[in-house]
Amino acid sequence: MIFQATEVNRAYASKLSDTTEVFLAASRQQLEYTANILSDKMADDVFLSDEANRLKYQTDSFNSVVISDASGLTQAASPETLNLVGKQLNSAGSLEALEAKRALISKPYISTIKNLLIFISAPIFDDQHHYLGFLGGSIYLRKPNILSKILGEHYYEDGSYIYVIDKYNQILYHPQKERIGTFVNNNDGLDEIISKKEGGLLLKNGQGIEMLAGYAIIPSTDWIIITQSPLESTLLPLTGIMEKVILRTLPMTLAVFLFIWLFARAISRPLQQLAERAKSLDSPTVSEDIEKINSWYVESLSLKRAMLSGVKLIHNQIGELRRDADTDPLTGVNNRRAFQFKLKQLALLETPFVILALDIDYFKRINDNYGHGVGDDVLKQHTQILNRFSRDGDLVARTGGEEFVLLLKDTSSADAFITAERLRSAIAEETFGIVGHITASIGIAAWSADSITIEKTLSLADQALYEAKGQGRNRCIIATPEMAS
Incomplete structure (x- = not known):
């Protein structure tokens, strides 16, 4: 329980770290893009004011925005209530930006108007690469941001x-x-x-x-x-269970044994039946079997209820263990075991489905060039994209290193191809940190109750995936009967 709780906290911290890093990268990119636009507009006060207001109010990324010339004199600021236009900037973030003449994120500091903030800035250069000043956005740490x-x-x-x-x-x-x-x-x-x-x-x-x-x-x-x-709080459920088991079952057990001693054969049958059921608490029908026992006296009925409570607890714990066994620890989605179980379930219900078999193109290069840590981050972000395309009843699973499947329930091959193309485009357009852009190849195979076997469907999806890679990668291929032969 301690390990699980610690790992959950680590995974959540990692997720928030990735999200924050994406925001900071987007903010820097936004400032750098605008700084390029300002390179020939530094004399246009109206344009500078409009750009400052746009950055402040369009995305809500910054609490305030300032544009300064090369001497630190404020040319425009938003909101205008800051009253900084025409004034010399002497805050730590502004001085650092003027000295560095490059894009940066400042250390936290107290501004001239007593705000604790960080300052994200981008330099402004003209066509001859002469330094004209900087564009910066502030995030006030003690205020809503x-x-x-x-x-x-x-x-x-x-x-x-x-x-x-x-x-x-x-x-x-x-x-x-x-x-x-x-x-x-x-x-x-x-x-x-x-x-x-x-x-x-x-x-x-x-x-x-x-x-x-x-x-x-x-x-x-x-x-x-x-x-x-x-x-x-992590160990509290375990402590509560132990206390309840000790406090509730021990007195009851003593009472039952005393009652058996006094009235032997008259009351032995229900207890014997309960004892027999206790040997198979992991059986899926044990609760129904216990309910059928005729516990005609109070003590036997109490023991029966206690056993039902215990069975419920055990089944809940087994369910939690099963969820852990069916989950990929890196990405948090289903693993191959859960995927196989879902296939059997749909086949039993004769529910048609389509398999999208995905493989990240050239993933080994990512691990070789950036390390396995970056590769893991790519897999996590890739999983988030897959989850966005998964509906209720669908399933996302990681079946290998960089291999994933998206199982689409009650979907035709044509609709699945449209979904696959949208998914492929979403992956190609996504920015994966320092890796940049990646692509994926997708193989598509459909199954229905009156068609081929599930094993053949899986094989067709893999064949279609290999075909997509053989045709140059970054494409979607629908399995054909020729592939089956």
């Missing part, structure tokens, strides 16, 4: 929470806003978190509470996202 929206989607239950620190232990995000800008102290796991960048561990927080923490770094800023949940 886009980062708090991204990180604030976590459900804070049972004492769990998320916070973000920089490499100096300064808190940049925390559900308790008064702690933003302060520094983390008395946290015995912080050194390990900063040194390892991503993982999970058991630690004591500043209040001395034992917490299960997962953490991940945001590469472009070296900020660390930490998700924590109390150890006590």
Whole structure:
């Protein structure tokens, strides 16, 4: 339970890290694009003001936007209530941007109007690459901002929470806003978190509470996202179960044995039947079998109810274990085992379906060029795209290293091909971090109750996939009867 909770926190921290990194990259790209437009417009005050307002209000990425010339004199600002136009900028972020003359994300600092903020900036150059100034957007860390929206989607239950620190232990995000800008102290796991960048561990927080923490770094800023949940709340269900079993069954068992001793044969039959059923608690029909037992006296009836409660608990735990066994630990989608079970289920119900067999093109190059960590991130982001194309009743599964399937229920081959093309285009248009763009090849095969076997359908999907790769990759191929032969 501890390992599972720690891994869940680590995976969630990694997911938030990826999401934040995508936002920061998009923000920088937005600023750099606008900075290129401004290269020949620095003398047009109206245009500068319009661009500042557009950046501020079009995407809600920044709390404020400023355009400065090469000397640090403000040319335009949004919102206009900042009253910065015509004034000399001397904040830490502005001075850093003027000195560096390159795109950057500043360290957190206190602005001239007493806001704790980070400053994302892009330089402005003319056609001869002469430095003209910079364009920058501010994110106010203590006020509602886009980062708090991204990180604030976590459900804070049972004492769990998320916070973000920089490499100096300064808190940049925390559900308790008064702690933003302060520094983390008395946290015995912080050194390990900063040194390892991503993982999970058991630690004591500043209040001395034992917490299960997962953490991940945001590469472009070296900020660390930490998700924590109390150890006590993680183990509470197990403690409660043990207490209930001890407190409820022990007195009842003593009473039943005493009653059997006094009235032997008259009451032995229901207990014998219950004992026999207890030997097969993992049977799917055990609850129905227990219900059929005629427990005609109070003690036997109580024991019967206790056993039913125990059976329900065991089946719930078995269900949780089965879900773990059917889930791919990296991407969180179904694995090959779950996929095979779904196929058998649909075949039993005679429900038609179409298999989309997907393979990321040249995935080995990603691992060779960028490392397996980046490759894993590509697989996770790729999975998110697949999930967007999955309806209720469909199934997404990872069947190999970079091999996935999308099982479309009650879908024709023609509609499946349309879906596959949309999916292929979505993958090709997606930006996968430092990797950039990737492509995927897709093989399509359909099954119905009066057609070929499921095994043949799987083989056809693979043949169609190989055909797609043979024709140059980044394409969708529908299996044909010739492939079957």
